[in-house]
Amino acid sequence: MSYDAIDLYAGAGGWDQAARQLGLSTVGLEIWHDACVTAVRAGHPRIRCDIATYPTAPFAGVPGVIASPPCQPWSNAGKQLGKLDQPRVHDLVDRMAAGDDRWQDMPWEDDRSHHAAQPTRWVRDLMPEWAAFEQVPEVLPLWEHIGRVLRGWGYDVWTGKLCAADYGVPQTRVRAVLIASRVRRVSQPTPTHYDPERYGYGLFGTPWVTMAEALGWSGGDVLQSRRDSPKWVAEHGARENRTASSPAPTITGEAFRWKLSVGARSNATVRDLDQPAATILCSRPGNLLWTLQTGANTELGAGRVERYERTTDRPAPTVIGNTGRWKVAAGERPVDLAEAAVLQSFPADYPWHGNKTSTFQQVGNAVPPGLGAPVLAVAAGVPAAARMDLAA
Known part of the structure; x- marks a missing residue:
């Protein structure tokens, strides 16, 4: 052939x-x-x-x-x-x-x-x-x-x-x-x-494709990535956050360590869901972490405040009359293989072969x-x- x-x-x-x-x-x-x-x-x-x-x-x-x-x-x-x-x-x-x-x-x-x-x-x-x-x-x-x-x-x-x-x-x-x-x-x-963000909306053409658009996430979700390498921390700071209103950062072979989060931390750079991801890399272990944060802050009685943190794979804490005061707080889940692949512009059902390390490296290398x-x-x-x- x-x-x-x-x-x-x-x-x-x-x-x-x-x-x-x-x-x-x-x-x-x-x-x-x-x-x-x-x-x-x-x-x-x-x-x-x-x-x-x-x-x-x-x-x-x-x-x-x-x-x-x-x-x-x-x-x-x-x-x-x-x-x-x-x-x-x-x-x-x-x-x-x-x-x-x-x-x-x-x-x-x-x-x-x-x-x-x-x-x-x-x-x-x-x-x-x-x-x-x-x-x-x-x-x-x-x-x-x-x-x-x-x-x-x-x-x-x-x-x-x-x-x-x-x-x-x-x-x-x-x-x-x-x-x-x-x-x-x-x-x-x-x-x-x-x-x-650079040219403003209304320019002839199409705005960057965002993480939210690519993955179907709801507004407000945040993509947080953290490099644990001391060298990276010294040169670039401890944590980078991107909300889903932006493109993803570079996808790496360590993307399975990244977690999806709701909310952003004060020491982070933020990308909204309506922005693309940063580059998906294939790099050494421990470099990046993404997080999805959920949970609740609950007020119980006059002047009494208790904080509950629940990840999305667990039931919610007790629902009380002032649930409207609950806020999204720290819970998280990892980025899955299909999400990393989509951010790399592969089909979500692409037939990856191998263990977790191998498949995420294949995504990051591609x-x-x-x-x-x-x-x-x-x-x-x-x-x-x-x-x-x-x-x-």
């Missing part, structure tokens, strides 16, 4: 979902077993392999190459040892551009770092009509370097940073993107949504389909009128 594109480091299928919306067929290469099972269950073909050693010849003639190499060595959420490897990765790009694919003889601080250069080999060997790469913002200088190589091979190239919320994803994830084509001019995908679709539309030259509803 022929495909419109190969998807390197394909994971659970973010790019594949985006391609499907555009009527493009893909086959993914991925080494992670759970992610491969998830993708196949969703109808996305997989070859389980090491992309760095797998031969390119079987894919001769494929029109497109998509790549999202591992981000952990580069991401601010990880140990960032890959930053020490950055000069070597740039050297490897030049090596591969010249036909030398040896990376094993190079000293790596993080043994995953070389993967960021591997897409160079695949484009060199296959010379596809188009290519699309995505990574964390810190990888943008590398994409610019690879872009200069591709221009030397006759490609038109655009590189830059894109915010997922600008394309209808209920999350403020920012990613570095490379789009290249040797058969057409390419440019930044035209945003379809805008930040009403390219949001809602961001991938406009990138692929530009790269593959798919007319805007041909784009399908991402919710379909």
